[in-house]
Amino acid sequence: MSKTILTIDDSRMMREMLLMVLQGAGFNVVQAEDGVEGLEALSRSTPDVIITDINMPRMDGYGVIEGVRQDPRYRATPILVLSTESSPEKKQRARDAGATGWIVKPFQADTLLDVVRRVSA
Amino acid sequence: MDPMDAIKQTYFQECDELLASLEEGLLSLEAGEADSDTINAVFRAVHSVKGGAGAFGFDAMVSFAHVFETTLDAMRSGKLDPDPESVKLMLRAADVLADHVAAAKGEGAVDETRAHAMADELAALVAPEGGAPRASAAVAAPVADEGGADDWGFKPLKFGDDDPPASPAGWRLIMRPTKAMYAKGHDALLFLRELSRLGPTATTLDTSWLPNLDGLDPEESYCTWTAELPAETPEIAIRDIFDFVGDDCPIELTLTAAVSEEAPAAAPAAPIDIDALLNSVRTPTAEREALEGGAEKPAAAAPAADKAANKNAPAPAGGGATIRVDLERVDRMIDLVGELVINQAMLQQRVTESGAARSSTIAMGLDELEQLTREIQDSVMAIRAQPVKSVFQRMPRLVREAASATGKQVRLVMEGEGTEVDKTVIERLSDPITHMLRNAIDHGLESTEERIASGKQEEGTVRLAALHRSGRIVIEVSDDGKGINRPKVREIAVKKGLVAVDANLSDEEIDNLIFLPGFSTATSVSNLSGRGVGMDVVKRSIQALGGRITISSIPGKGSTFTLSLPLTLAVLDGMVVSVGAQTLVAPLTTIIETLRPKPEEVRRLGPRGAVLAVRGSHVPLIDIGVALGQRAEPIDPTQGVVLLVESEVGGRAALVADEIQGQRQVVIKSLEANFQRVEGVAAATILGDGRVALILDVDAVVEKVFSDRRDAAPLAKAS
Amino acid sequence: MKLPQILDLAAATTLRTQLMERRGQKLALDGGEVERLGGLCLQVLIAARNQWRVDGVDFRIVNPSPAFADGARLMGADASLGDAP
Numbered sequence: 063m064s065k066t067i068l069t070i071d072d073s074r075m076m077r078e079m080l081l082m083v084l085q086g087a088g089f090n091v092v093q094a095e096d097g098v099e100g101l102e103a104l105s106r107s108t109p110d111v112i113i114t115d116i117n118m119p120r121m122d123g124y125g126v127i128e129g130v131r132q133d134p135r136y137r138a139t140p141i142l143v144l145s146t147e148s149s150p151e152k153k154q155r156a157r158d159a160g161a162t163g164w165i166v167k168p169f170q171a172d173t174l175l176d177v178v179r180r181v182s183a
Numbered sequence: 184m185d186p187m188d189a190i191k192q193t194y195f196q197e198c199d200e201l202l203a204s205l206e207e208g209l210l211s212l213e214a215g216e217a218d219s220d221t222i223n224a225v226f227r228a229v230h231s232v233k234g235g236a237g238a239f240g241f242d243a244m245v246s247f248a249h250v251f252e253t254t255l256d257a258m259r260s261g262k263l264d265p266d267p268e269s270v271k272l273m274l275r276a277a278d279v280l281a282d283h284v285a286a287a288k289g290e291g292a293v294d295e296t297r298a299h300a301m302a303d304e305l306a307a308l309v310a311p312e313g314g315a316p317r318a319s320a321a322v323a324a325p326v327a328d329e330g331g332a333d334d335w336g337f338k339p340l341k342f343g344d345d346d347p348p349a350s351p352a353g354w355r356l357i358m359r360p361t362k363a364m365y366a367k368g369h370d371a372l373l374f375l376r377e378l379s380r381l382g383p384t385a386t387t388l389d390t391s392w393l394p395n396l397d398g399l400d401p402e403e404s405y406c407t408w409t410a411e412l413p414a415e416t417p418e419i420a421i422r423d424i425f426d427f428v429g430d431d432c433p434i435e436l437t438l439t440a441a442v443s444e445e446a447p448a449a450a451p452a453a454p455i456d457i458d459a460l461l462n463s464v465r466t467p468t469a470e471r472e473a474l475e476g477g478a479e480k481p482a483a484a485a486p487a488a489d490k491a492a493n494k495n496a497p498a499p500a501g502g503g504a505t506i507r508v509d510l511e512r513v514d515r516m517i518d519l520v521g522e523l524v525i526n527q528a529m530l531q532q533r534v535t536e537s538g539a540a541r542s543s544t545i546a547m548g549l550d551e552l553e554q555l556t557r558e559i560q561d562s563v564m565a566i567r568a569q570p571v572k573s574v575f576q577r578m579p580r581l582v583r584e585a586a587s588a589t590g591k592q593v594r595l596v597m598e599g600e601g602t603e604v605d606k607t608v609i610e611r612l613s614d615p616i617t618h619m620l621r622n623a624i625d626h627g628l629e630s631t632e633e634r635i636a637s638g639k640q641e642e643g644t645v646r647l648a649a650l651h652r653s654g655r656i657v658i659e660v661s662d663d664g665k666g667i668n669r670p671k672v673r674e675i676a677v678k679k680g681l682v683a684v685d686a687n688l689s690d691e692e693i694d695n696l697i698f699l700p701g702f703s704t705a706t707s708v709s710n711l712s713g714r715g716v717g718m719d720v721v722k723r724s725i726q727a728l729g730g731r732i733t734i735s736s737i738p739g740k741g742s743t744f745t746l747s748l749p750l751t752l753a754v755l756d757g758m759v760v761s762v763g764a765q766t767l768v769a770p771l772t773t774i775i776e777t778l779r780p781k782p783e784e785v786r787r788l789g790p791r792g793a794v795l796a797v798r799g800s801h802v803p804l805i806d807i808g809v810a811l812g813q814r815a816e817p818i819d820p821t822q823g824v825v826l827l828v829e830s831e832v833g834g835r836a837a838l839v840a841d842e843i844q845g846q847r848q849v850v851i852k853s854l855e856a857n858f859q860r861v862e863g864v865a866a867a868t869i870l871g872d873g874r875v876a877l878i879l880d881v882d883a884v885v886e887k888v889f890s891d892r893r894d895a896a897p898l899a900k901a902s
Numbered sequence: 903m904k905l906p907q908i909l910d911l912a913a914a915t916t917l918r919t920q921l922m923e924r925r926g927q928k929l930a931l932d933g934g935e936v937e938r939l940g941g942l943c944l945q946v947l948i949a950a951r952n953q954w955r956v957d958g959v960d961f962r963i964v965n966p967s968p969a970f971a972d973g974a975r976l977m978g979a980d981a982s983l984g985d986a987p
Contacts, residue, residue: 073234074193075193076235078190079238117231119227131366137912138910140368140369146230146237157367157427160366161427164427168237365911365941370911370941375977375978379976386976387978388979393948393949393952395949395956396925396949396952397953402911402942406944
């Protein structure tokens with residue numbers, strides 16, 4: 063059974079790139095354009111892994127992570143942050159919110175898949 | 184298309200949107216509307232451009248965007264005020280970023296010097312004293328820059344290359360998961376699995392802190408693990424696995440060989456560190472944590488980024504749902520609806536020819552069909568319609584640049600950005616508007632001194648407006664400058680032989696002289712209009728679109744250029760004429776009037792040339808059939824009809840056709856897509872009776888004839 | 903008693919509760935369906951084994967699935983949980 067991944071990013075280009083890489087690796091992909099949509103998507107599908115951007119309109123990635131962790135069904139679901147930023151402060155904040163991993167944009171397809179497999183094995 | 188190429192195209196599209204919202208945001212900051220939403224949106228725009236640039240390896244763009252982003256981040260976190268000076272700088276930085284995007288598209292180059300200077304200026308904004316610009320970041324990770332420590336301040340043990348451990352050594356990793364680690368989707372299992380992928384791993388489980396089941400909190404972490412890995416495993420590979428989990432799963436990593444045998448040899452480099460680490464291995468947990476405190480936990484001390492400002496940002500009013508559709512599909516549909524319109528017209532004509540009464544049910548049904556067809560056509564065209572905003576939003580930059588090139592103070596006012604027009608037209612609006620704005624700033628507005636002297640505001644105003652008027656789009660460019668200097672325009676036109684010395688010209692006619700080819704009011708070539716193109720080029724490109732351009736000017740008060748264009752290039756209002764056996768369509772916008780010449784109005788010039796006297800001036804007569812190579816000899820103009828047209832190349836001309844069939848709206852079919860380009864013919868259409876008709880390219884016809892007749896100098900004196 | 907397929911964070915509390923309900927009984931846990939054994943559930947199982955040992959009652963894991971055995975091995979435990987102190 064292939065795993066489902068929810069990708070949350072306000073950039074169409076990023077969403078398409080993630081879709082191409084993840085689908086190519088056999089994952090089901092559910093897409094959301096911002097944090098609010100991302101949390102809404104949780105009621106329609108049950109992702110095994112969530113990949114979220116940080117800087118987004120309406121609700122940023124930290125809000126997404128906190129929101130996901132508040133949902134009992136997703137307490138243990140790996141949440142990966144995909145961001146161009148990599149400052150320790152930002153990472154710490156994401157970790158405090160409950161993030162599982164951090165992938166720096168731009169990402170290599172292999173790296174992304176590696177991290178996804180690592181957290182979802 | 185290669186999927187990456189497709190994504191790259193998406194990225195470029197997105198860049199255009201992002202750059203637009205960047206500029207929009209900065210402009211509203213400039214206008215003093217500095218709320219956190221705006222600053223966040225501006226930051227996000229630069230951030231996203233950077234993100235994609237990295238993905239495609241546009242390194243120069245990434246580094247510029249990074250500096251820009253850092254400055255915006257300072258503004259976002261309140262460390263930098265969005266004062267007018269900073270925002271102005273950022274507007275110019277946005278221009279440089281746009282240059283980078285254009286360069287990435289292959290549409291230009293980045294001025295490296297300018298980009299570097301701009302980056303320096305941006306960086307200086309954040310560090311006005313010239314001190315450390317990002318003090319917080321520098322303090323947060325003091326060890327990070329030495330020796331490849333990771334973000335979390337783990338200080339790697341370094342052994343000099345000169346004295347490697349002599350005996351086979353191994354890595355010993357102790358990992359201590361915390362409750363928080365499990366709570367964030369991690370699992371000790373996953374880390375150990377990753378470690379085992381690096382090489383043969385011997386893992387020992389320490390359950391000494393584990394209570395029995397009755398006292399167990401099932402979500403608390405009690406166990407620790409020790410993993411032994413081969414010495415050749417790269418340290419960075421081990422640390423990478425624990426990179427993000429950080430303090431949620433503290434690790435200790437040592438080389439075991441050093442513990443047993445090599446410690447004395449390696450010690451001189453950093454004896455204290457190693458001793459401390461050795462101690463820590465043997466120290467009970469509580470003490471060890473005390474040892475690890477302080478410097479080893481830099482991240483915990485830096486929750487500075489805790490500005491929740493953007494988290495609860497109100498949702499923007501959600502517009503209607505939208506879908507993205509491949510433009511080709513829309514184009515195809517527009518094409519098909521065009522065919523439908525033609526088909527419907529053919530059907531109607533056949534029914535009429537069959538003698539059916541207008542009141543018959545068939546004819547009435549056809550009327551309804553016609554109505555429906557028109558509505559479908561309008562609706563389909565509306566799909567491809569876009570607001571002129573995409574063109575308008577490029578103009579503030581242009582105005583800024585033109586203002587700085589001329590040293591004038593200019594305020595740009597834009598109206599009607601939401602006015603919609605067909606995509607085919609939008610793409611071709613940019614050049615004319617650019618020219619007209621440049622012209623308004625360069626020639627229309629006075630210098631600051633002149634303005635002060637004449638009691639005007641120092642800052643000149645240029646207004647760019649779009650509106651719909653009677654089924655066409657109207658673009659107005661006006662300035663509050665000095666207006667057209669008519670005596671000077673007239674003088675230049677006479678000097679250049681464009682009008683006769685004694686010509687009796689109205690104000691309007693004088694104003695229109697500036698549209699004549701070769702006319703340039705600038706006595707010296709200025710920075711802006713020094714490209715050898717003048718308003719004649721503007722007029723020409725407008726007419727190529729089936730548009731018209733007019734000018735009105737009040738001395739001392741300013742000028743207004745008004746251009747009116749069809750809403751689409753898919754249909755055209757044309758005059759259908761016969762030339763020999765051919766049916767041709769002349770765009771109505773080029774035709775001034777139609778007339779039947781009287782013999783006394785035609786005057787022969789040379790063996791083949793002829794002119795027509797029209798209200799006192801002489802206009803060259805051009806036989807359309809000859810010009811298109813359909814017949815060798817011109818017909819007698821008095822036996823045909825004359826279309827008096829306005830062409831850019833040679834002013835007015837009288838085109839001779841055999842007869843006029845009528846006016847109608849035709850659906851344009853690109854000729855080049857189906858046939859080779861034909862000189863003098865712009866496109867083709869299919870008429871109601873199914874015949875193909877060529878659409879005349881009036882300019883090309885006139886130009887061709889003029890270049891064929893090099894001896895036609897006196898003809899240019901048309902007014 | 904059969905162990906569930908996924909033994910992760912979300913399963914740990916339930917697993918402990920179920921085991922506590924069987925306290926004092928001889929127990930053979932069937933690990934044949936386990937697809938994933940995480941650290942927290944490993945803790946629960948070892949704590950239970952220790953508890954049963956203190957109580958003097960027989961506690962065994964039987965029929966471990968490959969995933970169970972693999973997980974236990976990676977985490978330094980034996981599939982029978984026999985080698986921990």
